Amino acid sequence: MSARSKKKRKRTKKNAGKTRFGKMKHLTPGEWFERLVAVQARLRAPKGCPWDREQTHQTLRTYLLEEAYEVLEALETGNDAKFAEEMGDLLLQIVFHSQIASEEGRFTVADVIREIHDKMIRRHPHVFGETRAKDSKEVLRNWEQIKAEERRASKVQSGSGEGGKEAPSLLDGVSRALPATLEGFQLTRKASRIGFDWEDAQGVIAKMQEETAELKNALRGKDQEKTEEEMGDLLFAAVNLARFLHVDPEIALKKANAKFSRRFRAMEARARESGREFKELPREEMEELWDATKNAEGELATRELAKAQARK
DSSP states (O other): OOHHHHHHHHHHHHHTTBOTTSOBTTSOHHHHHHHHHHHHHHHHSTTSOHHHHHOOTTTTHHHHHHHHHHHHHHHHHTOHHHHHHHHHHHHHHHHHHHHHHHHTTSOOHHHHHHHHHHHHHHTOHHHHSSOOOSSHHHHHHHHHHHHHHHHHHHHHHHTOTTTOSSOOOTTTTOOTTSOHHHHHHHHHHHHHTTTOSOSSHHHHHHHHHHHHHHHHHHHHTTOHHHHHHHHHHHHHHHHHHHHHTTOOHHHHHHHHHHHHHHHHHHHHHHHHHTTSOGGGSOHHHHHHHHHHHHHHHHHHHHHHHHHHHHHO
């Protein structure tokens, strides 16, 4: 082997395990996590990043939500590199909030990890204890029971257990800060776990039809307040149906939004191809373009499905 080849081989061996960013793969998840925590602490230090130093829990709220939704979007693409990147961005938000709390002497990121670690052990007695669960439904019932016991213990510990104004509820723990669809989803899910649920999907669909009729009555009466109430009841019933069908309503609606946006942009493109602007078309032609776009999507999906089956 030539001296040049030996030198090249030595360089290759030295770089083994490095990622495309030049970082070593052999570090453990814990070591990488400690590095991330150290980076965020450095950014918040007196000579760190001015932007990072200005942030508070309140100013970071929007970023926390945005990163969570970007994780979901990346998941849908099937791009693992993008998925991993966006989960890293979401993890940074946890580290960021923990660093701020640590600076204020309230808690540290180690407290955050310990809390979820202990909670997962505590809420899975069928795995880490002597309790047995025959199926996932029993697991969920046990989970809700353990959560209720934890809340009662927390209230007693804080001194608000006996003197509280509201009696404990199975719906405790559902955050009012959630988006409306997710809040409705969690409320009906909690109720269903103790048997308060429909027998089948047809019952929920019938409820939606009932709410639609009531909405029509409110519209005829030109009562705006009643219309808003009935619209809310109809949306709640739709969320309940999604939950019953094992569909996340927030994700389903995001997909519907994306589909509408995609088709609308396609209609605009078709109109421009004919030398006109979509907004200038009469309503009838708009509807024709919508149908044409929808049919084109369906034909494309059919061809893609045929190709996929042929590859099998």
